[in-house]
Amino acid sequence: MTEKVFDFRSDNVGGVAPEILDAIVAASTGTAAPYGDDEFTRRMVRRFGEVFERPLQVFPVATGTGANSVALAALANPYGAIYCHETAHINVYECGAPEFFTGAKLVGLPGGDFKLEPAALEEALSLAGRGNPTRVQPFALNITQPTDFGTLYTVEEIAALTSVARRHGLRVHMDGARFANAVAALGCTPAEMTWRAGVDVLSLGATKNGAVNAEARSRRAFPGTTAGCSTVAIFFR
Numbered sequence: 295m296t297e298k299v300f301d302f303r304s305d306n307v308g309g310v311a312p313e314i315l316d317a318i319v320a321a322s323t324g325t326a327a328p329y330g331d332d333e334f335t336r337r338m339v340r341r342f343g344e345v346f347e348r349p350l351q352v353f354p355v356a357t358g359t360g361a362n363s364v365a366l367a368a369l370a371n372p373y374g375a376i377y378c379h380e381t382a383h384i385n386v387y388e389c390g391a392p393e394f395f396t397g398a399k400l401v402g403l404p405g406g407d408f409k410l411e412p413a414a415l416e417e418a419l420s421l422a423g424r425g426n427p428t429r430v431q432p433f434a435l436n437i438t439q440p441t442d443f444g445t446l447y448t449v450e451e452i453a454a455l456t457s458v459a460r461r462h463g464l465r466v467h468m469d470g471a472r473f474a475n476a477v478a479a480l481g482c483t484p485a486e487m488t489w490r491a492g493v494d495v496l497s498l499g500a501t502k503n504g505a506v507n508a509e510a511r512s513r514r515a516f517p518g519t520t521a522g523c524s525t526v527a528i529f530f531r
């Protein structure tokens with residue numbers, strides 16, 4: 295009898311789901327227009343619209359870092375500030391890509407359970423010096439759901455954070471590298487956890503759920519750099 299082996303290193307190490315490999319083979323017959331002008335892309339956008347229960351814009355990118363950078367670049371300017379938890383993936387990893395592509399400063403805030411707290415966000419934004427030409431200006435809030443440490447914001451906690459953000463004129467990005475896990479764990483709908491709770495843009499990861507795409511790995515140049523997601527940036531507004 296062969297023993298079943300579980301590998302808990304990271305969901306990045308898993309293989310590709312057979313259904314996805316079959317779909318790729320099936321899609322690779324015949325011809326299709328490039329640059330998103332093809333039936334697969336139209337079907338993808340329609341399907342995401344159904345899942346999220348509203349019209350939206352979808353931008354497929356190769357990695358989670360790419361999705362976060364594209365999303366944040368749409369929300370923040372070079373003289374801006376992006377607020378996030380101090381342990382957020384955009385702040386700790388991603389080789390400075392969000393700063394590079396936005397030009398904005400990341401402001402990491404503390405918070406128990408690796409989660410942002412509305413009162414701490416309120417205080418930070420009140421002291422941010424809006425209008426002061428010598429200070430970076432608050433543009434965006436980043437929420438990682440689930441967090442890098444596997445903790446979860448409830449839908450109510452997300453709404454409380456986005457309402458503070460909104461009051462201070464910020465737009466909200468959710469890093470959902472493991473979005474599906476959060477939806478399953480909370481038992482809510484994708485819509486409830488995002489735009490209905492005040493999220494403007496979502497990075498939705500798929501590699502960690504068995505998808506396949508570009509692999510950003512260069513052990514020689516960046517020892518320890520791990521696999522990339524196939525990810526989409528979804529704009530609700």
Ligand SMILES: Cc1ncc(COP(=O)(O)O)c(C=O)c1O
Pocket residue numbers: 306356357358359360362383384438441442469471472510520521522523524
């Ligand atoms: C929470 C979170 N966001 C973003 C990423 C970045 O994904 P990628 O490695 O595909 O750039 C990861 C990767 O593990 C992640 O865990």
